[in-house]
Amino acid sequence: xxxxxxxxxxxxxxxxxxxxxxxxxxxxxxxxxxxxxxxxxxxxxxxxxxxxxxxxxxxxxxxxxxxxxxxxxxxxxxxxxxxxxxxxxxxxx
Numbered sequence: 792x793x794x795x796x797x798x799x800x801x802x803x804x805x806x807x808x809x810x811x812x813x814x815x816x817x818x819x820x821x822x823x824x825x826x827x828x829x830x831x832x833x834x835x836x837x838x839x840x841x842x843x844x845x846x847x848x849x850x851x852x853x854x855x856x857x858x859x860x861x862x863x864x865x866x867x868x869x870x871x872x873x874x875x876x877x878x879x880x881x882x883x884x
Contacts, residue, residue, distance in 0.1 A: 850871070
């Protein structure tokens with residue numbers, strides 16, 4: 792599993808805000824922005840929220856601001872792929 796493949800599926804929370812007029816998402820967007828602007832994860836890290844394309848489940852990542860390397864992810868990529876396989880058992884994965 793490469794870090795590049797993890798980064799390629801993420802959408803930064805501000806992108807989600809632009810595409811999602813859903814009022815239920817707005818408090819989450821504000822919370823993520825507050826965490827990032829307060830640098831609660833340090834100067835070099837930021838929190839990102841996205842939806843996994845295969846499972847449509849929310850994903851939270853802590854990412855290095857300079858390199859875009861994923862430092863931590865919940866749920867882990869392996870769990871997302873297992874959920875995708877269970878959702879679509881005929882896909883052959």
